[in-house]
Amino acid sequence: MFIRIVKMSFHLENIPAFLENFEIVKDKIRNVPGNRLLDLYQDKNNPCIFFTYSYWETEEDLENYRKSELFNEVWEFTKKLFNGKPEAWSLDKLVSLQ
Secondary structure, three states: EEEEEEEEOHHHHHHHHHHHHHHHHHHHHHOOOEEEEEEEEEOOOOOOOEEEEEEEEEHHHHHHOOOOHHHHHHHHHOOOOOOOOOOOEEEOOOOOOO
């Protein structure tokens, strides 16, 4: 299992537009081949900071999504709303307890 975490910071006035667009595209992203989970989190102390947390079967699945028309559309819309540079982490899951 391959995990991708992306931290995004938005101008306060752009948060509604981001959330509205995320609502439209979330199921499309979740149904991309290889995607097993998609979560969106908002920082408790700074409402301008959001994280996406996604599980992918393989790194190749994520790369295929990143090369897709869907990703390009989502990214073109979202990046205009940022108030800072996004950060991303790619992780391998080692242990999970539930």
